[in-house]
Amino acid sequence: MMRGMNMQGMLKQMQKLQKNMKADQDKLNETVFEGHSANDIVVVKFTGDRKMTDISIKEEAVDPDDVDMLQDLVIMAVNDAMDKINEETQRTMGKYSQNIPGF
Structure with missing residues (x-):
């Protein structure tokens, strides 16, 4: 009986972990990251899922x-x-794999 309750508790923990991981991944994907070249001549914006949303190039x-x-x-x-x-x-997702063997 004790074994079944342990498994049930572990299953609930795993489901909670999975839910938290998905929420963190969704938040990361919605975050906008800016990349800058020297002197900000080129500025690009990407979402956390690596989709470019904007590019700004100064006339000079x-x-x-x-x-x-x-x-x-642009490459820079x-x-x-x-x-x-x-x-x-x-930083965000590494916490989920730090205690898992093989990651």
Whole structure:
């Protein structure tokens, strides 16, 4: 009898953990992250599920003779945003896997 109650308690804990994990993931997905290039010439916005929602490019970055610089600035801003998303994802969701063997 004690064994069944333990299993039932564990099942309830797992369901609660799953519910909390989904709520945290949903909140993370709705969070907007900004990535910036040098001097904020390019600014991008992404949601936590890594979907770009906006890009802002200052006029001084648009030089037809130096497209490579603009490309580098966009890459810099996107990578900055991805780093922020990864850090927040680890901070928010890492707590669910820290005590699970193999993670």
